[in-house]
Amino acid sequence: MKHKVKFIILTFLICNGLAFAQERLIQKGNEKFESYSFSPAIDIYKKVLEKGYVSADLLRKLGNSYYYNADYKDAASIYKQLVSDYSNEVTAEDYFKYAQALKSTGEYDTSKSIMNKFIDITKKDGRATAFNDEADFMADIEKNSGRxxxxxxxxxxxxxxxxxxxxxxxxxxxxxxxxxxxxxxxxxxxxxxxxxxxxxxxxxxxxxxxxxxxxxxxxxxxxxxxxxxxxxxxxxxxxxxxxxxxxxxxxxxxxxxxxxxxxxxxxxxxxxxxxxxxxxxxxxxxxxxxxxxxxxxxxxxxxxxxxxxxxxxxxxxxxxxxxxxxxxxxxxxxxxxxxxxxxxxxxxxxxxxxxxxxxxxxxxxxxxxxxxxxxxxxxxxxxxxxxxxxxxxxxxxxxxxxxxxxxxxxxxxxxxxxxxxxxxTKPLTFDCLQKVTGTVRDKISNEILVGATVKVISEENEELLSTITDSDGNYALELDCNKGNFVRALMEGYIPFEEYIGASDGKPKIIDFYLERDRITAGFGDDLAKLLQLSTIYFDFDKYNIRKDSEVEIEKVIAAMEKYPSLKLKVNAHTDSRGTDEYNLWLSQKRAESTVNYMIKEGIDSTRLVSEGFGETKLLNECEDGIKCSAAKHDINRRSEFIILE
Known part of the structure; x- marks a missing residue:
């Protein structure tokens, strides 16, 4: 019995001694690994494996030591053992390096399978995104090969x-x-x-x-x-x-x-x-x-x-x-x-x-x-x-x-x-598509032009592509930014306009076109406000000074007068039927004069402008005194006109 106890104690001490020695050896291997001394780390880890001591951490570090030494064949073998025997302890980096090592040994199908496990663990990793976006990346590589x-x-x-x-x-x-x-x-x-x-x-x-x-x-x-x-x-x-x-x-x-x-x-x-x-x-x-x-x-x-x-x-x-x-x-x-x-x-x-x-x-x-x-x-x-x-x-x-x-x-x-x-023998080609967006508008009225054509013209004057503006006057197209191109906007009744875009880095670009009419088809007595599609020129209640939002519309009229120096206008102002006849006549006259004075202040010669207020004498609908009408119907009568005299 005593001999048996001694044997048990001796066996225990030997086992503990061996375990302690292996732990010391692993610690030494880890020190080498952490200091990038991969060659001695490999030698130490292999000795530990030969003695039958295996862990996920040891396999990971041995695999990484081979990987960083570009010994991808041995790295793949160790990673395979890690994934097989310690599946619950495998990290995303383990899967990634394993997939890379497999590619280096030509095992692309297995590499793809392992890479998918990497993606399952970390979908937000940029490498996972690249792999998903380039699912058939071998085809892209083959396309660039042989150059x-x-x-x-x-x-x-x-x-x-x-x-x-x-x-x-x-x-x-x-x-x-x-x-x-x-x-x-x-x-x-x-x-x-x-x-x-x-x-x-x-x-x-x-x-x-x-x-x-x-x-x-x-x-x-x-x-x-x-x-x-x-x-x-x-x-x-x-x-x-x-x-x-x-x-x-x-x-x-x-x-x-x-x-x-x-x-x-x-x-x-x-x-x-x-x-x-x-x-x-x-x-x-x-x-x-x-x-x-x-x-x-x-x-x-x-x-x-x-x-x-x-x-x-x-x-x-x-x-x-x-x-x-x-x-x-x-x-x-x-x-x-x-x-x-x-x-x-x-x-x-x-x-x-x-x-x-x-x-x-x-x-x-x-x-x-x-x-x-x-x-x-x-x-x-x-x-x-x-x-x-x-x-x-x-x-x-x-x-x-x-x-x-x-x-x-x-x-x-x-x-x-x-x-x-x-x-x-053949230069690399970098697909460079530049997105160009914008709107097409009337230069004077600033109104959107629906159905305008926007074309891309090469430097050799070859039409490459075209599109039309949507219901909001917007267009969008893509062009080759490795070369210079002309972007041209066209609309019936307007003078075409184009802008040159040179070779660039492909950053998106916005080009808004403002087309000029090739002529204003109008004569004596026509209302320029209708031709320019002006919004209503509003005045504050009981006031006749020009509001900021109305200045924008009057500026469009000024732009037309600057473009056509012989143009002369009569500014007519109208009110709705609310208020007395006398007050509305006075108020409309003040508003017409205020509009003319604003235009003169902005540089239009006073000899080209006259004004007249008509109050409620020229209503456009049934909303006379005593007739109940909605605010929207009354708004129709509150208007300014810019009547062409010459």
């Missing part, structure tokens, strides 16, 4: 090459090819050697022509993703956060990224580097890109205000070299996932990589027009062969030569990441 001829980059090595940027007649790119004296300094994200920046001339015919940038730029830690001004004198680049040649970690033990700037010296070397003022020890700022006018710097960051894991931002570069305040490019471009590696062409097309917009798997390259820093345009996946099932990123493009470079970790590459050259 590029992809070729090799002769300076690839068995290591990593990526992040090309145009520099003079050649390139600057990032690589971990030089293991030399620094082989012991390996970073733990993917157990690869640290990256440096290299320069190569376009006419180089040998790997010997590839050389490192100077020691002021390269350190024993990471340097990558650069942007250089057109004059070749200013370099922006990404580097690990270091101080006094040692890495600086944030409160979670993470070494963040920063953008630095270097100036070319008179001796032709890169001088001392300086940090940009919006860098931080608590978040990353990376992957710089310059606008065509070099007045704006674009970059990726996870700074406060970020929608997802990383967003694209921009910041103005002041004339004195200082910077403005960084601004997020907004939710049309940025998703809850990763947006990174921006590049802006001379025609202001923003290219970037993302795994949040519908793609083929991993990071895909996308494009959108950003004229006048408007980021609301359509986002296009540039298609195959630029994009693949793996990560495709750091796309750069020369629009004059229609050539460029892109990096990818696709399986057929020479190294872990490789640069590819390409030639564009």
């Amino acid at each position: 590029y001829n992809l070729g090799p980059f002769e300076f690839n090595s068995p290591y990593s090459e990526f992040a090309p940027s145009f520099y003079k007649e050649g390139l600057i790119f990032s690589s971990d090819r030089d293991t030399g004296n620094f082989a012991r300094y390996r970073h733990t994200w993917n157990a690869k050697d640290f990256l440096d920046l290299y320069e190569v001339n376009a006419d180089s015919s040998s790997l010997n022509q590839v050389k490192k940038l100077g020691e002021n730029v390269n350190t024993r830690y990471h340097e990558s993703t650069s942007a250089i001004t057109k004059d070749g004198k200013t370099l922006f680049f990404t580097r690990n956060n270091i101080e006094k040649r040692k890495t600086v970690k944030d409160e979670n033990g993470i070494v963040r990224l920063k953008i630095l700037r270097a100036q070319m010296t008179d001796e032709g070397i890169w001088g001392e580097v300086e940090e940009l003022p919006f860098n931080s020890d608590s978040y990353s700022v990376a992957n710089p890109a310059l606008s065509p006018d070099e007045k704006t710097l674009y970059f990726a960051s996870d700074m406060p205000g970020t929608f997802g894991e990383s967003d694209l931002f921009m910041v103005s570069i002041n004339q004195d070299g200082t910077f403005g305040t960084p601004q997020n490019l907004g939710s049309n471009i940025n998703t809850e996932a990763r947006e990174t590696f921006p590049f802006i062409t001379s025609e202001e097309i923003l290219y970037f990589s993302s795994d949040g917009h519908p793609g083929l798997g991993g990071l895909d390259v996308f494009a959108t027009k950003i004229k006048r820093q408007d980021f609301s345009g359509k986002i296009l996946n540039v298609g195959k062969p630029i994009n693949s099932n793996n990560d495709d990123f750091t796309f750069i493009f020369n629009e004059d030569l229609r050539t460029g470079f892109v990096a990818s970790n696709r399986e057929e590459g020479l190294g872990y990441d490789d640069i590819y050259s390409f030639t564009e």
Whole structure:
């Protein structure tokens, strides 16, 4: 019995010891994961799994470690186990990353099924909306595919090459090819050697022509993703956060990224580097890109205000070299996932990589027009062969030569990441429809013109489309905002009028047309008020001063007299039958004179105007003294007339 008790106690202690050891191992793995040391985290988590300890959290972190190392096949395998064994603990992000990993392995039907589960959990997520709006996104990708001829980059090595940027007649790119004296300094994200920046001339015919940038730029830690001004004198680049040649970690033990700037010296070397003022020890700022006018710097960051894991931002570069305040490019471009590696062409097309917009798997390259820093345009996946099932990123493009470079970790590459050259054979087309709305009115009377025709005419004078105004005088149409167009309004009896709209960013536009009559068909004795469809000119009870609402109607008469200088008018004023005959005659005369005086004050020559009040002597209906009538019927008799004399 004693031996049995001892055995039980010994077994208990051994089990507790094993459990404690596994907990310590998991804790160590979590520390590596939280500090972005994914390669050692993978090794630790695998050891724990081999010992039979499994949990949803462990599978999630192991899957994410594979995912962030672009090992999508192993990531999909782990996520599959997570979803199968811990269905009640699966999060929306788990489903999203699982769906992305499946796309990278070519399992599109299964990926779509998993993505639908992601949508069920979080319908308001922008990625869910994009997937719903682009339910057949593969068809859209296929439509944009085949526009590029992809070729090799002769300076690839068995290591990593990526992040090309145009520099003079050649390139600057990032690589971990030089293991030399620094082989012991390996970073733990993917157990690869640290990256440096290299320069190569376009006419180089040998790997010997590839050389490192100077020691002021390269350190024993990471340097990558650069942007250089057109004059070749200013370099922006990404580097690990270091101080006094040692890495600086944030409160979670993470070494963040920063953008630095270097100036070319008179001796032709890169001088001392300086940090940009919006860098931080608590978040990353990376992957710089310059606008065509070099007045704006674009970059990726996870700074406060970020929608997802990383967003694209921009910041103005002041004339004195200082910077403005960084601004997020907004939710049309940025998703809850990763947006990174921006590049802006001379025609202001923003290219970037993302795994949040519908793609083929991993990071895909996308494009959108950003004229006048408007980021609301359509986002296009540039298609195959630029994009693949793996990560495709750091796309750069020369629009004059229609050539460029892109990096990818696709399986057929020479190294872990490789640069590819390409030639564009057919430009991307950005569907840009601009909505134009408005009304068509009579210029003088301001009355709506029902049934007026509004046409869109091309710059080649070709009629593209037309519509007519509705019962409220409104029209609406859409035109191609990639080109200039004329919008023309026509109505029988009126002079046509048109307005030119140049190529634009597609923002909705309102154009109200005010058409002039080609002539006023009227003669002596006609009432201009009827021709202009004037509303009743009202006066306050027992008063004859012009009211504000009546001024609008009189201004229409003034406009007609200004257009036709020979026009002379007699202003007749009438009242209803309420009140005495004598009072109404006096009141109507005062009102007629008040109207004439207003018009003279507004610039009409007094010789062109006369006035007369008729009181209740010319009623238009039966509402005489003693006849009971409604207010509406009495209103018919309270009127002003503008009788044409000449």
